[in-house]
Amino acid sequence: MYDVVIIGSGVSGAAAAREISRYQASVCVLEKEEDVCCGTSKANSAIIHAGYDAENGSLMAKLNVEGNQMMEKLAEDLDFEFIRNGSLVVCTEEENRPALLELLERGKRNGVEGLRIVERDELTAMEPNISDEAVAALYAPTGGIVCPFHLNIALAENACANGVEFKFNTEVEGMEKIDEVFRIKTSQGTLQARCVVNAAGVYADKIHNMVSKKKMTIIPRRGDYCLLDKTAGGHVKRTIFALPNAFGKGVLVSPTVHGNLIVGPTAMDIEDKEGVNTTRAELDEVTTKCARTVKNVPLRQVITSFAGLRAHEEGHEFIIGEADDVPGFVDCAGIESPGLTSSPAIGCMVADIVKEILHLQKKEDFIATRKRILNPETLSIEERNELIKKQPAYGNIICRCEMVTEGEILDAIHRPLGARSLDGVKRRTRAGMGRCQAGFCSPRTMEILSRELKMDVQEITKSGGKSVIVVGTNKDSL
Numbered sequence: 189m190y191d192v193v194i195i196g197s198g199v200s201g202a203a204a205a206r207e208i209s210r211y212q213a214s215v216c217v218l219e220k221e222e223d224v225c226c227g228t229s230k231a232n233s234a235i236i237h238a239g240y241d242a243e244n245g246s247l248m249a250k251l252n253v254e255g256n257q258m259m260e261k262l263a264e265d266l267d268f269e270f271i272r273n274g275s276l277v278v279c280t281e282e283e284n285r286p287a288l289l290e291l292l293e294r295g296k297r298n299g300v301e302g303l304r305i306v307e308r309d310e311l312t313a314m315e316p317n318i319s320d321e322a323v324a325a326l327y328a329p330t331g332g333i334v335c336p337f338h339l340n341i342a343l344a345e346n347a348c349a350n351g352v353e354f355k356f357n358t359e360v361e362g363m364e365k366i367d368e369v370f371r372i373k374t375s376q377g378t379l380q381a382r383c384v385v386n387a388a389g390v391y392a393d394k395i396h397n398m399v400s401k402k403k404m405t406i407i408p409r410r411g412d413y414c415l416l417d418k419t420a421g422g423h424v425k426r427t428i429f430a431l432p433n434a435f436g437k438g439v440l441v442s443p444t445v446h447g448n449l450i451v452g453p454t455a456m457d458i459e460d461k462e463g464v465n466t467t468r469a470e471l472d473e474v475t476t477k478c479a480r481t482v483k484n485v486p487l488r489q490v491i492t493s494f495a496g497l498r499a500h501e502e503g504h505e506f507i508i509g510e511a512d513d514v515p516g517f518v519d520c521a522g523i524e525s526p527g528l529t530s531s532p533a534i535g536c537m538v539a540d541i542v543k544e545i546l547h548l549q550k551k552e553d554f555i556a557t558r559k560r561i562l563n564p565e566t567l568s569i570e571e572r573n574e575l576i577k578k579q580p581a582y583g584n585i586i587c588r589c590e591m592v593t594e595g596e597i598l599d600a601i602h603r604p605l606g607a608r609s610l611d612g613v614k615r616r617t618r619a620g621m622g623r624c625q626a627g628f629c630s631p632r633t634m635e636i637l638s639r640e641l642k643m644d645v646q647e648i649t650k651s652g653g654k655s656v657i658v659v660g661t662n663k664d665s666l
Contacts, residue, residue, distance in 0.1 A: 190216045190353075192542055193372060193381035195360055195395055197221075198229035199336065200523045201387035202343035203535025208385075209350035210539065211548035216381075217344075217352060218374060220359035222652025223612045224605060225340035227389045229528070230615065231464065231496025233413070233453065234336050234444055235427055237526040238275060238328035240295025240303060247506045249298045252526040254533035256330055262532050266342035267560040268335060269445040275331030275427040276311070278481040280321040287431055291326050302329040315424055319481050331427055335445050336528055337615040338560065341605070343535070346558045348604045350551075357652065360388075363398040365514060370399075383516045383545055385538055390461045390499045392507075392521035400511045404521060408461050409500040411453025412470040417489040417623055421447040428481050439477035441485060446618065451478045451485060457500065464495045492625050498524035506530070508537055516545055561599045561616060565591060586636070587629040589622020597633060601640045608641065610634065611651040630657070 191213040194201050202224060205217050221227070236259055242249035263270035279288045288305065295303045306327045311318055314327075348354060355376065362373040363384070372379045386395045393406040416423075427442035441451050454470040471493055478485050501507060501522030511517045518541050520534065527534070542548070564572050564582050575595075576583035582595035600607045600616035607613045610620065613633055620626030620633070634657065638645045649655045 189369070189380040189382070190214045191381070191546055191548075192216070192383045192385060193218060193370070193379060194385040194387055196227070196387035196389055196392075197224040197344060197354065198227050198387065198389055199225070199340045199343065199528055199531040200520050200534050201385070202340055202347060203531040204385055204387060204520060204538040205347035205352045206343045206350070207535040207539035208542055209347045209352050210554045211543060211550055213546065213548050215347075215352045216379065217347070217354045218358045218360060218372070218379075219354065219356050220375075222356050222608055222649070223615070224344040224354070225337050225615060226651070228497055228499055228523070229336055229340045231413075231494055232336055232525070232528055233440060233442065233450065234333055235275075235440070235442060235528070236270070236272075236332035236334050237529045238295065238303070238331040239298050239300045239526070239529075240277075240291055240326065240328060241432055242298065242526065244294055244297045247508065248504075248526065248530070251506065251530035251533040251537065253299050255526075255530040256332070258532040259332065259334070259529070263334070265556055266346055266558045268338040268342045270332060270334045271445055272330065272332040273426050273443065274327065274329045275429060276306070276315065276318075277326040277328075277429045277431060278311075278318065278322045279324050279431055280319060280480060282323050284431060285324060288324060288326055291431070295326070295328070300328060300330060303327070315426060315428065315482075317423055317482055317484060318428070319479070319483050322481065333427065333442060333445050334528070339528070339531070341616060342558055342560065343531075345604050346555065349555050349558065354605055360395060360398075363395070365399060365516070368516070370516065383518065383542055385518045385520055385542065387520040387523075389523070390497050392499060392519065396511070396519055396521060399514045399517055401513055402511070404507070404519075405502065406521065407457050407500045407502065408459070408463060409498040409524065410456045410458050410463060410470075410495050411498065412466050412474055412493065412495045413450060413452030414471065414474055414487070414490045414493050416449040416451065416486065417491050418447040420449040420486045420489045423449055423485060424482060430477070430481050439474055439480075441478050441482040446621075449485075451475070451487075453496070461497070464497060466493050466495045470495075491623050500524050506534070508534065508541075510541060510545065518542060518545070561596050561603070563596065564593060586632050587617075587619035587622060589624050589629075590618040592617045592619040592629075594636060597636050598640065601637065608637075609649045609651050609655075610637070610657070613637070634658075
């Protein structure tokens, strides 16, 4: 029996796990995929929002601003990439200026610091590639960018270091509450818990509806993106938004923490909770709409496109709290944008709720920090040479696009919650994220995974499940 079972190891579930691990409690995270960060958290804009967009008084607004303020210290403690590059919301028609001013006032009421309107001359000085139609913009200096993979993985690894157990490839198939105990039926057997946290992303309604008579509906909202090569990364310095509409903040253009340029997303409500396929129509929409705010986006340098799903709740509000009719069942649902930004504050809020339900006491030995995978490029030549002498694997380049070494891949495999697939290695090290999109490094990475995990190469997958890459040998086809 666990004190707490958390369903879902995306950024909200991992943040909740880390914060609950501050207390004396047995905690287990259940994840239906083969790794952390396999759902909404892995496919988004990688933006840390300032907090001017959410409605005044909403939970979204509160947690957005709190999460933004926490991000710098969290990045320092957990050693992941975060840059406070600022953001601009661009107005391209004078008649829409009142909407820009309304956004300014809303942001001020939400507690966002440093907001101001910049006019055309200052705007073009800040961003020379801004659209020729731009007349003014809302500038938010507290906006930022982050690596969503590394944030999610850092939270999970730190939770693991503090005693949280993670069970992967474990899908929740049913749940009931008997007396004061939840019985959770999974694809790997049945577990029991005193308290359940539902952080299941687009599946949060399915989990909630297993135990509550007050039904919930989560709509998968798909967004398509284009990622451009690092040679395009300097096209803008800040995150550039269009004025938001009913479907969100529209298509953005932004640098990434790794030096690429990202463009997107679209917003299409769908029924398929696994529908992460891109479409020609939506990618065309991305490339057309980005030109409204930024000119001459070098779209010929697109290296990949992808789609992600937002867990949209029709009230467009986070649902965080104990279910009215199921004591001990805590929802963490409807976590769409600005969910990534809000995640540190979401984790604290969920932990506070669980603490009160179970009357938990704080630990004296909580580990607050964690170190990321060593990147040899951050070292001096002398330090790097010394490292290679001690550990020759750091002198063996596996991914030439991103200059990822065998030493980094070994670390990714053997550290807590280590990689078990090509995508697991990619999210931790960026091997396969470069210009060739894993075209050359995949076989070598597979060899390392096979050797280190003592698995046949035919068992190595791209992303777990049935996504095997080698399905036989040449002789099998004769």
